[in-house]
Amino acid sequence: MNASEVAAPLNAAARALPPQVVVLALALLLGMQPITTDLYLPALPLLKAGLDAPMERVQMTMAALLLAFGAGQLVMGPLSDRFGRRPVLLGGLALHAAGAAGAALAGDIVVFIALRAVQGVGLAASVVCARAMVRDLFEPHQGATVMSQGLSGLGVIAFASPTVGGLLAAWGGWRSSMTALSLCSAAILVFVMLKLPETAPRRDPQATAPGPLLRRLAEIAAHPGFRAWALLVASTYAGLYVLLAGTSFVYIGTLGMSTAQYGVTLATCSLAYIAGTFHCRRLLPRRGLAGAAWVGGFFTLAGGLSMLALGLADVRSVPLVIGAQWLYSWGHGFHQPCGQVGAVAPFPRAAGTASALAGFILALVAFGMGLWLGRALDGSLAMLGWGVAVPAAVTALIAWTLVRRHGEPGH
Template sequence: MSASPPRTAVLAPLVAATLLALLLGLQPLTTDLYLPALPTLARDLGAGMVSVQLTMSALILSFGVAQLFWGPVADRFGRRPVLRVSLACFAAASIGATLAPAIEVLVAWRIAQGACLAAAVVCARAMVRDLYEPAEGARVMSLALSGLGVIAVTGPVAGGLLTAAFGWRSTLAAVALFVGGVLVFVWRTLPETARSLNPRAMHPGPLSRTVREVGSNPTFVAWTALTASTYGGLFLVLSSSSFVYIEVLGFTAAQYGLALGSGSVAYVLGTFVCRRWLVRHGLTGTVRRGAFFTLAGGVGMAAFAAAGMQAPLAVLLPHWLYTFGHGIHQPCSQTGAVGPFPHAAGVAAALAGFVLALVAFSVGLWLGQAIDGTVRPMAYGLGVWAVLTAAVAWTLVQRHGVLKERR
């Protein structure tokens, strides 16, 4: 049985997109703002490459595992109370990370950040399914991810400037301030969006049946494979690019922020193209076309690296192509993964997010061992993820990715 929560308002698409952009934007902000600070952080705390990468990969693993908890909780208690609690805890964890005296303490606080971030992302993805049917949801998600892209553009630029002016701790303090602002906005603006609350959502029996239903659905598998593959390549770039651009190519922290921000501009352009293509080609047709850009970016960077080219444009141009394709894939795949499950959107969003985070964590662990002072680990890794993303977009998604509107 289910119990209906009070419905205070219906969100206008622009308000919904703004809320989604802020909530989903917490993920790139928590990583991207911090990226220009990694080399400085390593020197300041006397930490090795593996430990520094752990501040990223541990956050992502915590982010993935915690989604498995927050998904059923959001289906049981609603999106609004979960967001209020988690965002308050997120702000506190960010303050703790800012004040961390050692790398081990910083890793612990980053784990706490990841666990709180998981609730924001799960609720945001579930809210799309609460409010919209799949086709409209993909358009609203694309609009929200355009806003997220603006955050992603400014994040690394601001991170580079903050690091240069005030040191690495200032980037984490900025995250705390931003999260506090999002909490105030959510508290004042967000009604409960869940169509109904499920009192049995956290009971082991019903929960296990729901998990099996979601995990065995071929449409869920196809779209989740796409979102995890495209994000695997993006996370590889995010985690390794500060060392490639700063240590290998000789960029300053501020210049690196601009370079990473330019990739986010390409991502935003991809979300604009995504919205246009959705009207003409639908979800599956849109990602089929986007895969060409993904493949060109990943294979192009790998080819330049194999030829021994370590010039800025040999990295930047493929970077732009890949992130442009990512801006097409992510709105479609995130919507597609939860589309078949209006009754269990929280669980579906959580499972998809867990798979994505597990992939990213594995990438982070590999990079800690693979970074060798050249562009090759980033370039070859991106080539692999690009091929995998294109293969999923052209096969699994075309066979199983069609979503039916609920009548």
């Protein structure tokens, strides 16, 4: 233990925390990410028309959110190691609710983008603290099972978000999506206040000091297991980002769906993701984290190559396109729980900082995908195919090489 750390056993409330409350907390806190992204996706064409915004600016509403989300994690992670998870969570959720409420009132796309960035900073606190909380309470393999259960709950939220978002967009336009988002984050804030105690077993007074923080970040980044898992999570999310931010223009603009139909279609992909998390959970006891990720790589690659084949052949079959998206989402259900636990597993005393760095890498990659998508998005299936196939191939390669060699905790 570093001499600067203040060690203490978990407080009585954290020790008595029922597992089902932990799983629910994970589902809600990590579920803030799909709520923040998926709820407004069916309304993107309406937002573009309502604010008379060019496509590049519309795509920046997602890219700015993710860039702020990534940068915010580099702040929120060390803060949670310094002051504990609970105060950072409460402040972040309040900031997120305020940013969404302001975005619902925005009259200009630039203002909307800025308020999405505010939401990204608040979201960073939610996700970083949730990941760190798992490391606070569980050893890596048990934590992977709990994380998988929480991410199954996230899948339910991800299933509901675009469905509700499509109905809201059809009923009240894009502003209703932001209003609902603000209410959701406020409700989760109340849950945390009432049900979730502090879980950090120690505080590090130097966690936010520039010198020690930079040394710790360098130490984390140099760890081969961390690099393997962080790159896996970033690459699998890159393909998912294209599916989230690009499919509304393809399904609605090219394949002729309504906003409500698109919301339901996107929601079905969340069911595939949930199935993937259950499949992953069954394999974990026998194959471990790295072995489960290895299996997930086959689903991810199959989904990406199928989407590319459909795009190059210009096969405008909704069932086939959705089927390819289901395969990718199934693989994502393997990589997310394993990757989020694997990245922080070697750092029990700096779980918040490790989680933050992994999240920053993910957000930086997603931001780059957003910039590319803003220029490449033309509503074609070919664009969608390339945008999913390349990250799928990279994800599978990482799962079968780097993660296979370095990803198992303790190896």
